[in-house]
Amino acid sequence: xxxxxxxxxxxxxxxxxMCAQDQFKLLLFTHHDEWHSECIPAAVQAFEKMSEENQFxxxxxxxxxxxxxxxxxxxxxxxxxxxxxxxxxxxxQALKRFVNRGGGFVGIHAASAAKIRNEWFDGLIGGVFxxxxxxxxxxxxxxxxxxxSVLHLPQKWLWSDEWYNFEKIEVDxxxxxxxxxxxxxxxxxxxxxxxxxxxxxxxxIAWYHEYEGGRVFYTSLGHxxxxxxxxxxxxxxxxxxxxxxxxK
Numbered sequence: 001x002x003x004x005x006x007x008x009x010x011x012x013x014x015x016x017x018m019c020a021q022d023q024f025k026l027l028l029f030t031h032h033d034e035w036h037s038e039c040i041p042a043a044v045q046a047f048e049k050m051s052e053e054n055q056f057x058x059x060x061x062x063x064x065x066x067x068x069x070x071x072x073x074x075x076x077x078x079x080x081x082x083x084x085x086x087x088x089x090x091x092x093q094a095l096k097r098f099v100n101r102g103g104g105f106v107g108i109h110a111a112s113a114a115k116i117r118n119e120w121f122d123g124l125i126g127g128v129f130x131x132x133x134x135x136x137x138x139x140x141x142x143x144x145x146x147x148x149s150v151l152h153l154p155q156k157w158l159w160s161d162e163w164y165n166f167e168k169i170e171v172d173x174x175x176x177x178x179x180x181x182x183x184x185x186x187x188x189x190x191x192x193x194x195x196x197x198x199x200x201x202x203x204x205i206a207w208y209h210e211y212e213g214g215r216v217f218y219t220s221l222g223h224x225x226x227x228x229x230x231x232x233x234x235x236x237x238x239x240x241x242x243x244x245x246x247x248k
Contacts, residue, residue, distance in 0.1 A: 022057040024075040024245055030062050031082035033110070042225035043080045043108075046234060054238065068094040076104035076244055078237075080222075083114035084121045092118055099124065099214035104244030106237065109222040112164065124211055125218050127169030127204070132162040133196055135223065139184035140205070144177045148239035149206065149217065153232060161227075163187065164220040165199055178206035178219070206236075208243060215244040 028047050030040045044060050051058035064086050071094050113129035122128050137160040142150045163180050180203050187198035206219040217240035227233045
């Protein structure tokens with residue numbers, strides 16, 4: 001290949017790269033704890049691949065302080081097993097400003113499970129984790145089949161996870177997309193001799209709502225690192241991201 005042709009090829013690829021602009025900017029925020037640390041490398045790898053396949057800018061942080069400086073640059077933030085246990089008032093205010101200006105928020109699994117409660121953040125998530133029975137396989141049902149997070153799923157399907165129970169959840173103010181059938185697993189099987197209580201006939205496990213200017217999606221699925229290699233789960237998350245960034 002002669003020099004002139006090399007220059008032409010370089011120019012063409014440079015123009016293509018300039019035209020290939022990212023759709024949006026996503027910040028992933030994670031936190032290590034004694035139950036979910038194994039998920040973090042798998043989640044980061046999954047989001048890196050998702051960003052490449054769907055052409056959006058991806059960044060990752062585990063430093064709560066960076067939420068204050070980085071959030072203004074992003075369109076959406078995803079909390080994977082991170083919550084208010086690691087946020088101070090300044091960082092919660094930064095997240096609040098982000099949501100108020102229309103930023104999208106996706107919470108995954110333990111995002112609802114903070115021990116240090118914050119009323120605003122609880123409202124953002126839409127429900128507060130209380131407990132869960134032992135890890136089990138159960139029957140999940142799609143409640144709103146037209147939502148982007150569940151378009152790819154059958155009406156009913158089997159999934160293995162921690163089935164979170166919630167309090168401070170006002171279902172009439174949320175749009176539930178997934179429920180779990182409590183007759184399909186032993187909801188009383190806790191980790192000690194004290195039996196747990198379920199949530200009844202309607203047990204929500206994934207939902208969305210609009211909150212103080214922003215769009216919010218939460219899913220309680222995603223306990224094990226293996227789920228970040230599961231196409232159904234990743235399409236569930238991609239659909240949630242898509243919804244938070246697009247008008248109805």
